Amino acid sequence: MEDAGIHDVPVVGVAKGPHHGREGREVFHLPGGREITLPPNSALLFYLQRLRDEAHRFAIGTHRAKRAKSLTVSTLDDVPGIGPTRKRALLMHFGTARAVKGAALEDLEKAPGISRATARQVYDYFHPSGCCASPLQQSFAP
Numbered sequence: 001m002e003d004a005g006i007h008d009v010p011v012v013g014v015a016k017g018p019h020h021g022r023e024g025r026e027v028f029h030l031p032g033g034r035e036i037t038l039p040p041n042s043a044l045l046f047y048l049q050r051l052r053d054e055a056h057r058f059a060i061g062t063h064r065a066k067r068a069k070s071l072t073v074s075t076l077d078d079v080p081g082i083g084p085t086r087k088r089a090l091l092m093h094f095g096t097a098r099a100v101k102g103a104a105l106e107d108l109e110k111a112p113g114i115s116r117a118t119a120r121q122v123y124d125y126f127h128p129s130g131c132c133a134s135p136l137q138q139s140f141a142p
Contacts, residue, residue, distance in 0.1 A: 014029075
């Protein structure tokens with residue numbers, strides 16, 4: 001904190017109780033290496049435990065929300081005209097967003113719940129050149 005120019009904020013570290021070799025008692029680590037323990041029935045101890053538990057709850061909740069969001073985000077979210085329902089239909093049919101991206105126009109049109117216009121939109125998004133020939137057709141092109 002001193003590197004950030006903060007000099008007047010006291011910092012205390014808390015070591016949790018029973019599973020950390022302290023026989024169920026929190027130990028407070030103060031500046032200068034001093035350690036203190038509070039009496040088990042101390043109001044200050046209860047307050048600091050609640051504060052610590054709330055900080056942990058918040059951190060865990062934020063981590064879980066971030067992880068859950070990352071599991072539902074895909075490149076299909078950026079395709080214009082593709083909402084949650086069509087995204088789900090494409091993923092159910094192809095399995096992965098990568099498979100949707102690599103699909104031929106004809107394959108996209110075969111996906112349940114996907115119209116020709118939507119299939120064209122998805123294909124054009126991932127293949128900006130606009131060419132809709134399959135790789136087999138391209139190999140026979142002059």
